[in-house]
Amino acid sequence: MKSQKDRVKLNVGGKKFETTATTLACAGRNSFFGSMFDEDWNPRSDGEITEWFIDRDPDYFTVLLNLLRTGELYIPSKIDKKLLYKEALYYGIQDHVRSAKWGPFDGNRLRLAESLTGITAGEAAMIRASQNSWCCVVRGNMVKTYDWMLEEQPSITTRDYSRVNDICWVNSDNIAVSSSDKYLASGGIGLFSASTGELRYNFQVKDGDQLKDYTAGALGVSSDYKLFSSCSESTNKRNGIGVWDQVTGKQTDFLPYWPYKATKFQWLHGTNCLMVATCHSMSKCSINLFDFRENRVFLSWSNAMDERVYRDAIVIEESNSICVVDSKETLGFMDLRSINSIEWRSTHTRGFTEKLSGWTGYKFSYPKLAFHKGQLFSSFDDTISVYCGSDWVRTSQLQQSHGGPIWDFSIGGDRLFALHGSEDIFDVWETPRP
The missing domain is CATH 2.130.10.10 (YVTN repeat-like/Quinoprotein amine dehydrogenase)
Incomplete structure (x- = not known):
């Protein structure tokens, strides 16, 4: 799919990130990233690489972006867990954090x-x-x-x-x-x-x-x-x-x-x-x-x-x-x-x-x-x-x-x-x- 090849540039709190629409699509349509794409998860930029600015903490975004990339949650020692959960809530991916940290109820x-x-x-x-x-x-x-x-x-x-x-x-x-x-x-x-x-x-x-x-x-x-x-x-x-x-x-x-x-x-x-x-x-x-x-x-x-x-x-x-x-x-x-x-x-x-x-x-x-x-x-x-x-x-x-x-x-x-x-x-x- 074309959306899988489209690169996306993000500027989070002054730090540059580059990822793909496919990775951000893992967050779900109702997430923060849903408004950045059309219904087929193509960037709203006529196919060009466009940079979006997000006024949030880049260190916490790094952890959450890696979660979307791999499905795994690794929290470095310098990261406050509760603040990370609040950032996940802001981006609308708190369910991804929970499913990566805890398994289905048994x-x-x-x-x-x-x-x-x-x-x-x-x-x-x-x-x-x-x-x-x-x-x-x-x-x-x-x-x-x-x-x-x-x-x-x-x-x-x-x-x-x-x-x-x-x-x-x-x-x-x-x-x-x-x-x-x-x-x-x-x-x-x-x-x-x-x-x-x-x-x-x-x-x-x-x-x-x-x-x-x-x-x-x-x-x-x-x-x-x-x-x-x-x-x-x-x-x-x-x-x-x-x-x-x-x-x-x-x-x-x-x-x-x-x-x-x-x-x-x-x-x-x-x-x-x-x-x-x-x-x-x-x-x-x-x-x-x-x-x-x-x-x-x-x-x-x-x-x-x-x-x-x-x-x-x-x-x-x-x-x-x-x-x-x-x-x-x-x-x-x-x-x-x-x-x-x-x-x-x-x-x-x-x-x-x-x-x-x-x-x-x-x-x-x-x-x-x-x-x-x-x-x-x-x-x-x-x-x-x-x-x-x-x-x-x-x-x-x-x-x-x-x-x-x-x-x-x-x-x-x-x-x-x-x-x-x-x-x-x-x-x-x-x-x-x-």
Whole structure:
């Protein structure tokens, strides 16, 4: 192709570079270099060699140009990594930097990349990862957001010191926060900018045309731009589920008199249904699948006759199953087509007391579940186990030498984030390149 032979001259901060349109095309049409060429990546210069001036640091450009040439990322010792990431963001090639530095997500090959300390005062509550590898952390009434470079963004703080009940990434730019903050209008749900912390609008809870005095709890999102929240009315001790349009913030549905207060939502992409799970600190547990198209519950299960204490539940659509975990990290599996029985599998290999012997300031953490790229993850004390295959065999474990018990963890993009409850720290796990 003609564009592969065309040479391109660049002047970056006074330093001359010469490359080809083919090399710059590796950056992608939406990158900084896309505007320098036509649709066929021919220079907009009638075929002549033309010099473009770019007012940026040439040393950092040298590293990024070599990345486009070879696909390899070599960072000299004199180069500040975070400044290099910012330069990559300017040129629109941050994804190239990430793919050169880290490989595709694989739970069996995860390595501890970084531990961040000094997050904020207050008790650890929860951590949530976004699909673009950002994360947000809740401690007390504050939400702290970190971008893909792990740089802290402006915090989200509820007024009146109201505790944050749940957080949820609506998309890569926005975070929904539920709390008992009376300034977030009825229900206490606000949509905030992830990068600025700015409140964009409130989600109000209505039953019919009337505002209701509900407190929002667990949050969830769907692939068709719905936001779900559990709602509790303290005066009458009634529960419901609110549904809003993520784009407009308007409520589209409300399911009053839901039998239990939901603690987790999961949208099932294959059937366009919502899993509503209730796993309380006591033994009561229920799992319901709700079809909004027919406005009915088409599958319901509860542990009315079971004395186990359930902590979390997750639907694994790939295997048509539901996985639950009890307080001892025993995993149970139910077939979605026949949920009358549970197959239990003990997973822990060493005693709980043994792990706690050297820890101080301990706060009890409950097992949590996650599913990502065909792999099942379960946290227990200071360890996250990875399960694979049709029989869900444990294939690896993630464990940090310090930090104490894992209070919460979340997977998003190509990272796993683990929040420790007894110390002011969270870990970032990534997959090295093969």
